[in-house]
Amino acid sequence: MDSAAKIVITRVEGGTITIRPPDEPYADTAQQAETARLGIWLFIGSETLFFGGLFTAHFVLRYLYPGAFAAAAAETKLWIGTINTVILLTSSLVFVIASRRADAGDLPASRRLLLVVVGLGLGFLALKGYEYYTDFAEHLVPGPGFQLKGAMSEPSELFFVSYFLLTGLHSVHLMVGIALVLYLWARNGHVRPDNHDLTRTEVIGLYWSFVDVIWLFVYSIVYLPGRSG
C-alpha cells in the first residue's frame, strides 16, 4: 500500500472528516468524487430528455388545441401547485444546508436536516394525493366519465392525459428521491463523516434538486395557463 492509500483525519469547522483511500480503479479521492459528479450529471441529462419528450408532446398538443388546453389548465388547483412548488424549493434549500453541515463535519445536524427534507417530500406527495382525489371527484380523469364535455372535450382530455403523465412520473421520481434521502440518513448514522459520505450526500442532493427543477417547469406549463380569462 503506497502513501496515497493512508487514512487521513482532517479537522474542520464542526468536527473532523476522515479521508479514506480511493476505491479501485481511481487514482485519487478527487478523481473518484469527480467521476461520481459526472455520473449523476449524465443521469440528469438522460432524465432531462426523458421528461423533454413529454414536454415536447405537451407543447405540440397545446399548439394544436390552444383554447381547449387553456380551459383545461384553468381546472387544475393552482393553490396546490403553488404550495407544492414552494415546498420543493424549500426542500432543495434544506438539502443544501444539510450538505454543508456534512462538509463541516457535523453529520448529526446534517441527518436531522435530511429528515426535514423527507418530511417536505412527504408533504408534497400528500398534497398531490389530495389533488388527485379532487380530480377524480370532479371527473377530470380521462375516460368515459370525463367532465368537460362539448366540442373541446377530446383536446381537454388530452391535456389531462399529459397532466397525469407529467405529475405522476414526477411523483415517482420524488418517491425515489425520498427513498434515497432515507438511505443517506441511515448510511450516515455514524459520527465522523468520510469523503465518500460527502460525495454521496452531494450526488443525492443533485438528484433532489433536479426533481425540484422538473417540477418548476411542469408548474409553468400545467398550472399557470388559462387563468387570465
Place this chain on the structure above:
Amino acid sequence: MIGTYLAALCLIALNVRLAYVPLGWAQSWVAVGLSVATIFLVGRRYMHLAGAPALVRVFAVGALFWFAIMMALTGADYLTRQQAGALAYWP
C-alpha cells in the same frame, strides 16, 4: 443561499400574479420564462453549477442542447405542416 431562495420565491409569486394578467400571445412565454429563470437560480446555487468544473457544466449544457434539438425539430415539423398541405391528410 438564502438570497437565492428569496429571489426564487419572488419569481414564483410574480409568475402567479402575471398568470391573472391578460398578456395575449406572450402569456405562455412569460410563464415559462419566469420558471426558467427560477430553474437557473436553482441550478446555479443548489446544483452547484456556479463553481462547477468545466466538464460538469458541459454535461449540464449538453442536456439542454439535446432537449433544444428535440424541441426545434418537432416544432419545425408541426409549425410547417400547414404550408406543406399535410393537414389535409389529418382525420
